[in-house]
Each structure stands twice: as structure tokens, then as C-alpha cells.
Amino acid sequence: MSVVHDPMTLPADDNVNAYTFCVELKGSQWFLQKGKMIAYYGAIEFNGVGHGRLDRLVRTSFHSPLHASDWVVAEGSGKMLLADRAFDVNSYDLDDGNLTIRSGNLLAFQPSLALKQSIVPGFLTLIGTGKFVAASNGPVVFMEPPIRVDPQALVGWADCPSPCHHYDHGYLTGVMGGLRAMTGLGGVSGEEHQFEFVGAGTVLLQSSEALMPELAAGAVPQEPGVPGGTGGSGGHGAHAGAPRLPGQLGDLQRRFGL
Amino acid sequence: MGFREINSKMVEATVVPGQRLFSQRGAMLAYKGDVSFTPSIQGGQGGVMSMIGRRVAGEATPLMSVEGSGTVFFGHGGHHIQVITLAGDTLYVEADRLLAFEGTLQQGTMFMGSQGGVMGMVRGQVTGQGLFTTTLKGHGAVAVMAHGGVLEIPISPQRPVHVDPQAYVAHHGDVRNKLSTALGWREMVGRGSGEGFQLELSGTGVVYVQASEEKL
Numbered sequence: 032m033s034v035v036h037d038p039m040t041l042p043a044d045d046n047v048n049a050y051t052f053c054v055e056l057k058g059s060q061w062f063l064q065k066g067k068m069i070a071y072y073g074a075i076e077f078n079g080v081g082h083g084r085l086d087r088l089v090r091t092s093f094h095s096p097l098h099a100s101d102w103v104v105a106e107g108s109g110k111m112l113l114a115d116r117a118f119d120v121n122s123y124d125l126d127d128g129n130l131t132i133r134s135g136n137l138l139a140f141q142p143s144l145a146l147k148q149s150i151v152p153g154f155l156t157l158i159g160t161g162k163f164v165a166a167s168n169g170p171v172v173f174m175e176p177p178i179r180v181d182p183q184a185l186v187g188w189a190d191c192p193s194p195c196h197h198y199d200h201g202y203l204t205g206v207m208g209g210l211r212a213m214t215g216l217g218g219v220s221g222e223e224h225q226f227e228f229v230g231a232g233t234v235l236l237q238s239s240e241a242l243m244p245e246l247a248a249g250a251v252p253q254e255p256g257v258p259g260g261t262g263g264s265g266g267h268g269a270h271a272g273a274p275r276l277p278g279q280l281g282d283l284q285r286r287f288g289l
Numbered sequence: 290m291g292f293r294e295i296n297s298k299m300v301e302a303t304v305v306p307g308q309r310l311f312s313q314r315g316a317m318l319a320y321k322g323d324v325s326f327t328p329s330i331q332g333g334q335g336g337v338m339s340m341i342g343r344r345v346a347g348e349a350t351p352l353m354s355v356e357g358s359g360t361v362f363f364g365h366g367g368h369h370i371q372v373i374t375l376a377g378d379t380l381y382v383e384a385d386r387l388l389a390f391e392g393t394l395q396q397g398t399m400f401m402g403s404q405g406g407v408m409g410m411v412r413g414q415v416t417g418q419g420l421f422t423t424t425l426k427g428h429g430a431v432a433v434m435a436h437g438g439v440l441e442i443p444i445s446p447q448r449p450v451h452v453d454p455q456a457y458v459a460h461h462g463d464v465r466n467k468l469s470t471a472l473g474w475r476e477m478v479g480r481g482s483g484e485g486f487q488l489e490l491s492g493t494g495v496v497y498v499q500a501s502e503e504k505l
Contacts, residue, residue: 168298168367169296169297169298169299169364169367170296170297170298172295172296172299172362174319174321177321178319178320178321179319179320179321180318180319181315181317181318181319183318184318184319184362184364199325199326222314222315222317222326222353225319225320234319236299236318236319236362237298238296238298238299238318238364238365238367238368239298239318239364239365239366239367239368
């Protein structure tokens with residue numbers, strides 16, 4: 032785990048660890064989503080997709096004007112590291128195939144693949160031959176249809192001819208169900224809507240799209256005697272603002288270091 | 290039956306007719322076969338009185354019952370999942386941490402004060418469990434969520450285990466727990482180590498600890 036990498040020992044087009052992927056550029060180009068590059072060695076230029084010199088490339092492999100502002104082209108020689116929100120990162124090879132993926136989960140792809148907007152909103156389709164890198168919350172699980180998937184848990188699908196919506200509210204029928212639907216009593220299961228996949232192909236799943244709320248790390252604590260302490264997002268910040276009478280002790284909780 | 294771990298954040302359960310599962314609402318990721326998800330008004334088992342008990346105790350997590358025949362995949366919020374198999378003993382766990390459990394288990398609510406009186410109530414406050422906690426008793430499997438990975442630490446009579454209250458997830462077995470304090474004058478002047486309270490578990494059983502001090 033604790034290997035110190037240099038440009039020589041970094042893998043070429045492979046995972047460094049479960050959360051980081053290394054792409055090797057030798058005068059070639061890669062498309063990558065903005066903000067997903069965390070470090071690079073060598074001479075690599077990052078240009079927006081609309082950049083004049085790349086016009087021809089865009090014409091041949093980027094067919095998604097809706098997402099054009101989120102993507103950049105990396106060009107040059109060197110190695111660059113990709114990562115996203117501590118999600119698991121993996122690369123996939125397409126061999127004259129097609130794969131549809133949630134747009135937020137796609138990190139990078141080779142220009143030999145063509146990127147198109149899927150008919151399903153929020154998804155992108157990759158067609159052709161080449162490598163792409165995608166992120167997922169937890170390892171990706173591959174499933175065979177027929178299967179019904181929670182929209183949150185869907186990463187993408189390959190070769191499936193008919194993704195469709197499935198609505199399931201059987202518990203809202205009948206007398207008790209009618210009462211339920213009218214009064215709202217008993218709540219909803221949150222599982223009334225799924226994506227249904229039938230036919231031959233593969234469905235890609237992740238644990239969840241949801242993230243824990245971000246916590247500030249390494250913020251200077253707001254304490255007497257600490258310069259630059261502007262109060263992080265820690266729990267103590269809220270109490271610190273309250274006016275305190277002279278001679279009064281601080282909050283018990285704070286004193287106990289909770 | 291039982292839960293099969295697919296990876297650290299996803300479990301698979303097989304549903305057969307006549308045996309139902311309970312799961313947290315919205316925790317289904319995918320399913321195969323003919324399975325229905327019904328929001329459980331009572332929030333679990335045990336009739337209307339237990340429902341009222343749970344509402345009062347604040348342990349009424351929104352549950353749904355899963356019935357039918359097929360395979361269901363569960364996961365929630367990207368949290369790590371620990372599958373615990375119970376063989377007749379009682380699991381103590383916060384209701385929010387329950388991802389799914391088998392219908393064969395008896396669900397109950399326990400007053401923290403019943404284990405150690407006032408100190409038990411203080412303990413509940415410190416661990417963030419509140420005054421009540423959920424118990425599951427019987428034979429069956431439970432899938433519990435935790436932020437970060439889960440450590441399973443055995444407790445034996447000679448070796449009590451001390452746990453950070455915020456990292457505590459659940460425990461089962463014949464375990465007595467008490468809050469041990471390591472407070473000195475440093476804590477009083479606000480220069481404490483931040484580890485002033487610990488949960489001491491003794492007896493025989495297992496405690497589950499998460500690798501994070503993040504609450505769910």
C-alpha cells in the first residue's frame with residue numbers, strides 16, 4: 032500500500048489503487064470530465080472541448096453538446112491520475128460495442144469511442160472500440176436481465192435493447208390501499224419506481240449514488256489563542272457564537288471534549 | 290435464507306413465499322423475480338401496541354415488508370454493511386442502522402434505563418442512542434449499516450472491551466455495558482483528549498465497531 036510512486040513505477044492505463052486510475056499519454060488524446068484529474072507528470076495540455084484546434088476531434092467523437100462544457104481534452108505525453116469523490120474507479124474495454132452510463136459516473140474515455148447522449152435523460156452512450164474509466168460508489172456489480180433496478184443504484188447497461196420504467200404500487204389498491212392513498216397514512220415504500228431491463232445484455236449496479244455530507248477536514252478550530260480560527264464546520268462552532276455571561280463556565284459538553 | 294454479501298456495500302437476499310423480510314424504505318437496489326414492497330404502517334412487527342411503543346421511543350424507522358419470490362439486492366447511502374447472524378440471542382442496535390432483517394426475528398424496544406438505571410440513560414445520551422434502542426431476538430440474519438468498515442470484536446469475561454461511543458454500532462450476546470469516564474481536571478478546563486467517555490462492554494458476546502466516528 033505504502034509505495035511511493037514516480038513516473039516510472041506508475042502503471043500505464045491501470046489502477047494505482049481502488050480509488051485512483053493512471054492514464055498514460057504518448058502524444059495521444061483522452062477526453063476527461065472537468066475536475067477529475069488529481070495530478071499529472073509530464074507535459075499535458077488540458078483544453079476545453081470547444082477549443083478550435085480540437086474541432087475535428089469533437090466532430091468525430093463527441094456528439095453531446097449538452098455536456099460539452101463539462102468535458103476537457105487532455106493532450107500531450109505523460110501520466111495523469113484520475114479520481115472522483117473517493118468512489119471506486121475502474122476501466123472498461125469496449126470492443127465494437129455499446130454501453131450506456133450515468134453521465135456523472137463517467138470520468139474519461141479514449142477518442143476512439145464516440146460519446147452520444149442517451150435517450151434516457153442523464154445517461155450517456157459510448158459506441159465503438161476503446162477504453163473508458165468510470166467511478167462507482169462501491170465496486171460495480173454486473174447483473175443479467177431480467178432485472179428491476181432502483182434508479183439511484185443504476186450505473187449503466189450494455190447491449191440491453193429495452194430499458195423501460197416499471198411502476199409498482201400494488202399496495203395502493205384494494206380497500207386498505209385506497210384508504211392509504213387517500214390519507215397518506217402509512218407512508219410510501221420508496222420503491223414504486225424502477226428501471227426494468229429485459230433481453231440479452233449486462234446491467235451495472237452500484238450501492239448508491241448518495242454521498243455523505245461533506246465535512247471540512249483540517250479546518251483551524253475556533254479557540255482562544257488559535258490564530259486564523261474562523262470556525263470550521265465542527266459541532267462546537269454553533270455554541271461558540273452564543274453570548275456568555277462573565278464568570279459562567281463553558282458548555283459542559285465542550286469541556287468534556289465531546 | 291439469510292443475506293449474502295456481494296461486496297462491502299451490497300447484500301443479496303432470497304425471498305421465498307411465506308417468509309418475509311423487513312427492510313428500511315428505499316434501501317432496495319434491484320430485484321429479480323416477483324417481489325412486492327409494502328410500506329409497513331406499524332414500522333415492524335408485534336401489533337399496534339409495539340407500534341405505539343416505537344413511536345414514543347423514537348425508534349420508529351420507516352420500514353417496508355418485502356414479500357414474494359425472487360432475489361433482492363439491498364444497500365443504502367453507500368454505507369458499509371455487516372451481516373450478523375443471530376442464533377437465539379439478542380442484538381442491540383439503533384433503528385436507523387437497520388438495513389434489513391428476517392421476519393423470523395422478534396423486534397422490540399428497550400429502555401436504556403433498564404440496564405443500569407440513570408447511568409444507562411446517560412450512556413444512551415452519550416452514544417447517541419437516545420433513551421431507547423431496538424432489540425432483535427431469535428434466529429435469523431440482520432444486515433446492519435455502518436459508516437466505514439466494521440470491526441467485529443469478541444468480548445470474553447476476562448477481557449472487557451472499551452469502545453468509543455460514537456464508533457459503537459451494535460452488540461449481541463450476554464453483555465453488560467457501562468459508561469466509563471476518564472475525566473480529570475484537564476477536561477474541566479477544556480483541554481481534554483476528546484476521549485473522556487468510553488463504553489465498557491463485559492461478559493460474553495460480540496461488539497461491532499465502525500471505523501469512523503460519523504453518526505448515521
